Amino acid sequence: MTVSVRIPTPLRKLTDGADEVNVEAANVGEMIDNLEAAHAGLKARLCDDAGEIRRFVNVYVNDEDVRFLEGRATALKDGDEVSIVPAIAGGRN
Numbered sequence: 001m002t003v004s005v006r007i008p009t010p011l012r013k014l015t016d017g018a019d020e021v022n023v024e025a026a027n028v029g030e031m032i033d034n035l036e037a038a039h040a041g042l043k044a045r046l047c048d049d050a051g052e053i054r055r056f057v058n059v060y061v062n063d064e065d066v067r068f069l070e071g072r073a074t075a076l077k078d079g080d081e082v083s084i085v086p087a088i089a090g091g092r093n
Contacts, residue, residue, distance in 0.1 A: 029072035
């Protein structure tokens with residue numbers, strides 16, 4: 001399945017400036033692995049040492065948060081749109 005992955009600004013230096021890339025993947029975990037194969041360094045930014053998606057990284061498949069689906073096992077189908085959104089912390093000083 002070919003899916004379109006939206007890359008957030010802080011990670012675009014790893015995709016030669018591309019804000020969107022297409023990858024072949026049957027699920028989110030495979031998508032991350034294939035992103036890493038094409039753009040070295042992305043997986044370390046997206047996943048922890050255990051291979052799980054980092055707490056401060058949100059991944060959406062067609063606007064659905066994968067944390068509420070099947071995480072890395074969330075199935076993808078041809079034409080799906082995946083968004084990687086880094087969490088933003090804020091507050092008062």
